[in-house]
């Protein structure tokens with residue numbers, strides 16, 4: 596599918612929740628106001644104060660798909676999501692700007708009392724539950740640790756508590772959720788923030804409309 600015609604509004608894909616909230620100041624810096632919230636309006640297409648720009652609200656992990664196929668001209672997605680997407684669809688997305696929003700880290704966590712270092716150094720086979728299968732596979736391969744990966748779609752913290760896994764690979768920001776579930780972080784894999792991603796065709800055919808927004812986002816996120 597090719598991007599919409601040059602007269603249609605530019606479409607920015609993003610997820611509700613923390614990415615939407617932290618994108619609002621970037622849009623403001625570009626002179627764009629969003630008057631409706633996706634939570635209260637329940638709309639999936641949100642207009643903005645700029646008739647040339649609309650937002651679409653999609654699942655965080657679906658943002659790269661909308662942008663890659665040109666249903667959105669650009670989008671905002673965490674590096675966690677982009678890494679998993681790239682493994683399946685290499686090379687389709689231009690990623691010009693680190694927006695420095697929705698910051699957290701991808702890490703390995705285990706149940707309190709589980710001796711992770713001993714398990715790793717003894718060469719035991721570890722069972723690891725995660726939503727981030729690609730990132731986890733790469734991390735443990737680099738360390739030379741054998742793992743059985745168990746794909747989950749959410750609530751990873753539960754897995755070590757009920758014997759599904761020895762360890763999890765999950766996103767952590769304050770560590771509050773780990774602590775509440777008697778888990779401890781034993782290894783950081785990578786720092787995460789969200790990036791702006793752009794459809795390759797839109798970048799060429801809609802440059803005049805896109806570039807001022809990209810510039811404003813770059814300026815606003817450099818201050819963070």
Ligand code: ATP
Nearest residue numbers: 612613654655673674675676697698699766767768
């Ligand atoms: P879904 O709920 O649709 O399955 P999700 O749980 O990945 O998706 P969010 O929780 O809104 O959706 O997370 C969206 C993005 O925000 C993640 O991809 C990640 O980049 C970032 N993120 C996730 N957790 C945190 C966190 N604790 N602190 C900061 N940023 C985070």
Ligand code: MG
Nearest residue numbers: 612655749750
């Ligand atoms: Mg979530």
